[in-house]
Amino acid sequence: MSKPEKLIENGIRLDGRRPDELRPIKIKVGVLNRADGSCYFEFGRNKVIAAVYGPREVHPRHQQKSTSAVVRYRYNMASFSVEERKRPGPDRRSIEVSKVSREALEPVIFQEYFPRSAIDIFVEVLQADAGTRTAGINAASIALADAGIPMKSLVSSCAVGKVDDTLVLDLFKDEDNYGQCDMPIAMTPDGNITLIQMDGHLTRDEFTEGLEMAKKGCLAIHELQKAALIEKYNSQLEGEVNDK
């Protein structure tokens, strides 16, 4: 798709959203039986799946820390997740995303509870439409809770950006490609920011305003994350009652 003439028309974006509106979110917890915790997360047209294993033994051994757990995060895009086939395997971008995502989650995990062990998080992107790292972090944080790993809180994440000189929340593909700025943010519900990156330019005022928008977005996502976990618990019980 070539650059559209206008990304925002009459205050409505190309996909019909208002500037401060998130894409529709769908969450399913506990989708993988073999993983200790897992989560399927849809963020508009993004589809990601997160699996958490651990705490478990560290292999290779030299990576282990004697006083705390190591957190390992692997972000990977499926070769079919984008229009043009992506060459499989880690590349410069996915290594970077893995690192920043790990650092977005590490501050909330009580790593010191599990010395000499590893907590492995795997995030697979099945379909990408801009904002996969934020979707990955949202999914991983739910999967961690599902795995019973002690945390200070959940982490929620979404992006703000600028297109056609307007601040918008949660950019989709075209806005990301042709917009002026993309700024993914991850934070805890009490407002501690654990990830912030920026690609493009914002003025100082736009930055503070954007941050406020992202905060609201993250809080909305946090509510959905909570609801998804509670629903998993309830559906397990209901399934049992129906069995009888």
Add this chain to the structure above:
Amino acid sequence: MDKKLVLPGEFISDDVERAGEGTFVDDGKVFSSVFGVASLKNQIKVVPLSGKYIPKSGDLILGIIKEITFSNWIVDIRSPYDGLLHISEYPRRIENTEMSRYLNVGDAIMTLVVDVDVNMKVELTLNDQRLRPVKDGRIVDVTPSKVPRFIGRSGSMIAMLKNETHCNIFIGQNGRIWITGKDRDMDLAVKAIKKIEKETHVSGLTDRITKFLKEIKGENVIEKEPDKEEKLRTEEKTEEEKTEMEKSGGILDELLGDEK
């Protein structure tokens, strides 16, 4: 209600003094650190809905031999950390070269955690009155955090299970459950265990499980004439089973320290 489903970071109480397992204190408030069920009796604690077994000294657990080294058995205890069973902790003297004759890779053992050090080195022993060799029966895995529910208040749940299924049941703190009995009884016990695991936090669970077991058993009786069944039972009782039954009585009562 003194029970409540909580998420990591959810505010539970202002009473810092009573903060217990599964919680953390920040700025004079108690928060949950895990996704689980909070109870506010005596101590504020949160029982996680899932999670790994973390060994504590004094725990009676079921392990499976994973590897044999020069003077240690390495034991899988369903935890991020391996258990170490030193040759000297075997009830009798064994030569290094003969270790695999007594306990080989894949064998299950009922064992006691003697010590866990800061490096999470887990030392096990077989030198304890309460331990029995695991030679027959089945082992079922459940979520370790749910173990207290399987035992019930002062052992009510386990006592009921043993009674209703005619099986001998041992529950390891690491979430492995060892059942011995006749095949059909064990099937029943496994079913009940799976049900308990799913409904861990429903109130009045012991009664529900009793009802559940009675219903299933009710069907069985119709299939066969009760008289014949009784006969079969006595006939089937082999020498081995008899000895097993004699042994079985005391184990759990000893473990739980409750009177009959």
